[in-house]
Amino acid sequence: MRVRAPRGFWQLLEDKGHEAARCRDPRLPAVGSELKRTYQGRLIVVRVAEGGFIYKDQTYGSLSAIAYQVTGTRWNGFLFFRLQEGQVHE
Numbered sequence: 001m002r003v004r005a006p007r008g009f010w011q012l013l014e015d016k017g018h019e020a021a022r023c024r025d026p027r028l029p030a031v032g033s034e035l036k037r038t039y040q041g042r043l044i045v046v047r048v049a050e051g052g053f054i055y056k057d058q059t060y061g062s063l064s065a066i067a068y069q070v071t072g073t074r075w076n077g078f079l080f081f082r083l084q085e086g087q088v089h090e
Helices: 007-022 063-072
Strands: 032-041 041-049 053-056 059-062
Touching: 032 063, 041 063, 053 063, 059 063
Parallel strands: none
Antiparallel strands: 032 041, 041 053, 053 059
């Protein structure tokens, strides 16, 4: 009975981990793009960054966190910013 996994197994896991980190959600526009949404008469502008999203000079890990900050209510960030797969962004 084997107590340890073969070395190739750990290398395969590490490679897949790097691959997963490179994969971005296809609903997100390119890094540097701006997402704009008017909410209760206010224009909300969020810049897409490599490791998250920038809103009012603060970095957030998710669009949902920004939507909560803006509205005070839990939202799906993709729904709040009206991002759908296949949508074209400026």
